[in-house]
Amino acid sequence: MRTVLALARGDFLERVRRYGFLVTLGITVWAARAALPPRGSDYVTVRIGQHRALYNSAGVGSMVALLTGVFLTLIGFYLVKGAVERDRRTGVGKILGATRMTRVTYVLAKWLSNATVLMVIAGVMLVVAGAMQIVLGEDRRLDPVALATPFVLLTLPAMLMVAAVAVVFEMIPGLRRGLGSIAWFFLFVFGLATGVPEAGGHRPIGDPVGMRIVLPSLEQACARQYPDYVPGVGGVAVGINVSKGARSVTPFTWTGVRWTPQAVGQRAAWAALALCLALLAVPLFDRFDAGHAVARGRPWWRGRARPAARPGTAAAVPDVEAAPAHAAHPPVAALAPATRGERFAPLLRAEVALMAKGANRWWLLVALTLALLCLFLPLDGVRAVTLPLAAIWPILLWSAMGWSEARFGTDALLFSAPRPLRRQLPAAWLAGVLLATAVTGTYALRLALAGDAASLLGWLAGVLFVPSFALASGVWTGSGKLFEVAYLVLWYVGPLNHVPGLDYLGVVPGARGAHLAFIAAALALLALAYAGRARQLRG
Amino acid sequence: MRLVIDGVSKIYRGGVHALAEFGLEVGPGVLGLLGPNGAGKSTLMRILATLTRPTAGRVAWDGHDIVRQPDAVREVLGYLPQDFGVYPHLSALEFLDYIAAAKGLEPRAARRRIDELLEIVNLGDARKRPLGGFSGGMRQRVGIAQALLNDPQLLIVDEPTGGLDPEERVRFRNLLSELPGERVVILSTHIVSDVEAVATDIAIIARGRLVRRATPEALLAGLAGRVWELVVPAGALAELRRRHLVSGTSRRGDGVQARVIAEAAPAADARPVPPSLEEAYLDALARWRAGAPA
Numbered sequence: 001m002r003t004v005l006a007l008a009r010g011d012f013l014e015r016v017r018r019y020g021f022l023v024t025l026g027i028t029v030w031a032a033r034a035a036l037p038p039r040g041s042d043y044v045t046v047r048i049g050q051h052r053a054l055y056n057s058a059g060v061g062s063m064v065a066l067l068t069g070v071f072l073t074l075i076g077f078y079l080v081k082g083a084v085e086r087d088r089r090t091g092v093g094k095i096l097g098a099t100r101m102t103r104v105t106y107v108l109a110k111w112l113s114n115a116t117v118l119m120v121i122a123g124v125m126l127v128v129a130g131a132m133q134i135v136l137g138e139d140r141r142l143d144p145v146a147l148a149t150p151f152v153l154l155t156l157p158a159m160l161m162v163a164a165v166a167v168v169f170e171m172i173p174g175l176r177r178g179l180g181s182i183a184w185f186f187l188f189v190f191g192l193a194t195g196v197p198e199a200g201g202h203r204p205i206g207d208p209v210g211m212r213i214v215l216p217s218l219e220q221a222c223a224r225q226y227p228d229y230v231p232g233v234g235g236v237a238v239g240i241n242v243s244k245g246a247r248s249v250t251p252f253t254w255t256g257v258r259w260t261p262q263a264v265g266q267r268a269a270w271a272a273l274a275l276c277l278a279l280l281a282v283p284l285f286d287r288f289d290a291g292h293a294v295a296r297g298r299p300w301w302r303g304r305a306r307p308a309a310r311p312g313t314a315a316a317v318p319d320v321e322a323a324p325a326h327a328a329h330p331p332v333a334a335l336a337p338a339t340r341g342e343r344f345a346p347l348l349r350a351e352v353a354l355m356a357k358g359a360n361r362w363w364l365l366v367a368l369t370l371a372l373l374c375l376f377l378p379l380d381g382v383r384a385v386t387l388p389l390a391a392i393w394p395i396l397l398w399s400a401m402g403w404s405e406a407r408f409g410t411d412a413l414l415f416s417a418p419r420p421l422r423r424q425l426p427a428a429w430l431a432g433v434l435l436a437t438a439v440t441g442t443y444a445l446r447l448a449l450a451g452d453a454a455s456l457l458g459w460l461a462g463v464l465f466v467p468s469f470a471l472a473s474g475v476w477t478g479s480g481k482l483f484e485v486a487y488l489v490l491w492y493v494g495p496l497n498h499v500p501g502l503d504y505l506g507v508v509p510g511a512r513g514a515h516l517a518f519i520a521a522a523l524a525l526l527a528l529a530y531a532g533r534a535r536q537l538r539g
Numbered sequence: 540m541r542l543v544i545d546g547v548s549k550i551y552r553g554g555v556h557a558l559a560e561f562g563l564e565v566g567p568g569v570l571g572l573l574g575p576n577g578a579g580k581s582t583l584m585r586i587l588a589t590l591t592r593p594t595a596g597r598v599a600w601d602g603h604d605i606v607r608q609p610d611a612v613r614e615v616l617g618y619l620p621q622d623f624g625v626y627p628h629l630s631a632l633e634f635l636d637y638i639a640a641a642k643g644l645e646p647r648a649a650r651r652r653i654d655e656l657l658e659i660v661n662l663g664d665a666r667k668r669p670l671g672g673f674s675g676g677m678r679q680r681v682g683i684a685q686a687l688l689n690d691p692q693l694l695i696v697d698e699p700t701g702g703l704d705p706e707e708r709v710r711f712r713n714l715l716s717e718l719p720g721e722r723v724v725i726l727s728t729h730i731v732s733d734v735e736a737v738a739t740d741i742a743i744i745a746r747g748r749l750v751r752r753a754t755p756e757a758l759l760a761g762l763a764g765r766v767w768e769l770v771v772p773a774g775a776l777a778e779l780r781r782r783h784l785v786s787g788t789s790r791r792g793d794g795v796q797a798r799v800i801a802e803a804a805p806a807a808d809a810r811p812v813p814p815s816l817e818e819a820y821l822d823a824l825a826r827w828r829a830g831a832p833a
Contacts, residue, residue, distance in 0.1 A: 331717065332659065332687075332714060332717045332718055333717065333720075335652055335655050335656065335659075335687075335690070336648060336651035336652040336655055337648060337652075337690065338644055338648065338649065338652055338688060338689045338690040339644065339645040339648040339649075340614070340642075340643050340644060340645070340689070341643060341644065341645040342643040343643075343645070346639075346640045346645075346646045347640040347641060347643075349640070350636060350637040350640035350641070353633065353636075353637070354626060354629070354637060357626070357628040357629060357633075358628070404626070408624040408625065408626050408627070409622065409623050409624025409625075410623065410624050410625065410626065412585075412588070412590055412618065412620040412622075412623050413618070413620070413623055413638060413641075413682075413685060414638075414641050415589075415590055416588040416589055416590055416613055416616055416618045417613060417638070417641040417642045417643070418610045418613040418614045418642065418643055419610055419613075419643070420641075423641070423643070424641055537589075537590075537609075538592055539585065539590050539591035539592050
């Protein structure tokens with residue numbers, strides 16, 4: 001156990017001593033404040049019909065704990081995922097793998113470290129929630145137990161669960177990187193969040209956050225004070241619920257959940273389940289054995305591995321036998337001359353080829369199918385299904401933009417080449433634009449043939465916006481995570497659910513203002529990417 | 540072709556001084572930059588490669604300030620960093636094609652040169668293999684090839700032989716020696732034998748400062764008559780180390796044979812021997828640390 005704690009401590013310190021963690025805590029303070037909108041705000045976070053709980057300790061604690069549970073379940077996963085990958089990348093894993101450390105020790109340490117990071121964030125939410133209770137002044141009597149209990153019984157098990165899933169995903173080669181991020185988003189949306197508003201009514205697939213414990217209690221308290229509210233019918237909503245009626249919601253007094261042994265047991269069961277899930281990762285852990293990764297690590301979508309084709313498997317590949325030092329080779333003085341041309345096309349071609357290397361023939365086959373469906377299906381069907389699918393299909397190729405130099409350590413080679421800002425960055429961006437055009441271009445062709453200039457503008461906005469967003473996010477964060485998460489959310493609410501203001505691809509016809517806004521955003525993001533790269537070049 | 544480094548300092552965040560008013564003028568030939576770990580060699584190399592800006596001072600390539608006009612040097616630069624990566628799914632050929640495009644080379648001419656360079660670094664047979672499967676030494680050879688892609692006038696190689704086996708190391712040294720013409724080569728390393736083999740000039744750096752600049756011959760001449768060889772009992776070695784700079788030891792049946800740097804014979808049976816470049820380097824560092832002229 002001491003080893004687990006020591007490993008977890010080291011891992012935890014490595015994460016929290018980063019500048020990014022400070023930013024995360026800053027956002028956390030803002031989020032805690034936003035979770036408790038004052039009276040007269042145009043949104044409510046936990047709405048029970050046309051009412052909400054009074055901001056006493058029980059109400060504030062439960063509402064913020066609930067929201068922390070929901071949002072940190074999604075975002076927290078992306079924050080903590082990567083701990084094992086970091087050990088793999090930095091080489092620390094090889095050192096650990098050569099010690100007496102057991103697999104269980106390592107997995108539990110990573111789980112514990114993940115959970116601690118998430119609980120520190122939740123802890124900040126708790127402190128700010130207490131402060132907000134006093135600031136908002138609806139009930140200034142601070143009851144620390146009533147305030148903190150929901151965090152312990154609602155948020156903690158959920159965070160333990162998220163921490164465990166992150167470890168399991170990191171142990172499965174196919175889910176280690178971008179595909180895991182996408183999978184978690186869909187798990188969250190379809191498996192967890194879909195049950196939230198109706199939690200008091202029918203049973204959602206899972207309830208790691210404890211909605212089914214809190215919301216019925218809130219409904220009953222509301223119904224006692226406002227008899228017009230009928231539990232299960234009046235409607236509950238958890239999240240940022242913007243509406244005109246939000247300004248007139250009325251508070252009701254609620255003294256918190258009655259924590260029966262059954263309710264506590266339910267939450268403890270989630271914590272136990274999280275532990276079991278973490279332990280599930282133990283047999284999947286390869287102890288940083290590259291050969292092990294070759295045998296079982298190639299993601300299915302990359303097709304069958306050719307021998308010696310995997311990164312990090314040098315040991316499996318015989319070195320090219322060194323020719324004797326005195327062996328004849330072409331004289332250096334007689335090498336073909338290096339003619340400089342500074343043409344842009346070869347660099348663009350090279351960037352496209354580099355991007356294409358991230359895909360395989362199955363990926364290409366699906367992309368081609370989607371392009372053809374965009375060409376031949378009825379336009380309504382294309383807008384509803386095919387176009388959104390085509391817009392999400394290349395997400396992992398886009399998410400590599402702007403940071404592949406840092407990821408693979410080629411930055412010193414590329415940034416010391418002439419004009420990296422005027423040549424390499426535009427070429428990388430244009431490769432992303434060409435990719436977007438390739439997967440959705442048939443749709444644009446139909447629009448052009450039909451003379452639908454408004455929709456064509458929407459398509460153009462998307463084709464410019466997505467690579468700009470990917471590039472800027474990659475350059476500034478040095479990772480593809482932010483783009484993957486933010487783009488998934490945007491795609492889900494925009495092109496897929498047709499929220500006009502967020503439809504960056506022009507799926508909803510006629511939203512000209514939104515199209516122009518996205519073109520402007522694309523240009524702003526491109527400028528941001530330039531600024532970020534210029535900063536990197538200054539060292 | 541002239542590289543002028545004038546009073547260059549680099550202070551990292553947290554107040555870490557990597558370079559302190561470092562100055563050097565480098566002309567055609569191979570300059571071996573020697574120094575202990577953490578001396579500031581890689582920082583200097585990154586500054587020369589336009590990847591890091593100096594906090595103070597000026598670096599000029601043929602009169603052009605490389606901070607203000609980085610492309611003046613980038614166009615003629617070949618750079619092999621100490622740590623670099625490759626795109627694992629590209630083959631050696633594809634990777635070099637990509638770097639050639641980034642350097643603005645004409646594709647057709649570049650392809651011919653890539654083929655020849657791959658032969659030179661002995662990767663001709665592995666040119667189509669994905670780089671992800673390459674060993675450390677093979678990757679290093681790809682790095683050497685990319686540094687020579689644009690026929691650089693300024694070649695900066697930072698710890699280039701790490702990871703190379705002895706034969707490949709000799710091959711690389713031969714390659715550096717063969718580089719023709721008026722080009723400036725800076726070879727940064729802490730492996731003295733690499734410098735000994737190819738350098739026409741040596742600069743010793745420690746704690747971010749220039750300790751000594753001389754030709755290998757001058758460094759050796761400065762130490763002539765001050766290196767001694769003697770055999771001592773194993774138990775007396777610690778005392779010998781305490782009193783003198785011991786540059787090497789080897790076990791023998793009758794004790795330990797030691798090489799000692801000293802102004803006078805450290806023992807009656809000590810005999811003078813010709814100095815090695817490694818000893819000249821150790822002596823220069825020791826003198827500088829003691830505050831004596833190196």
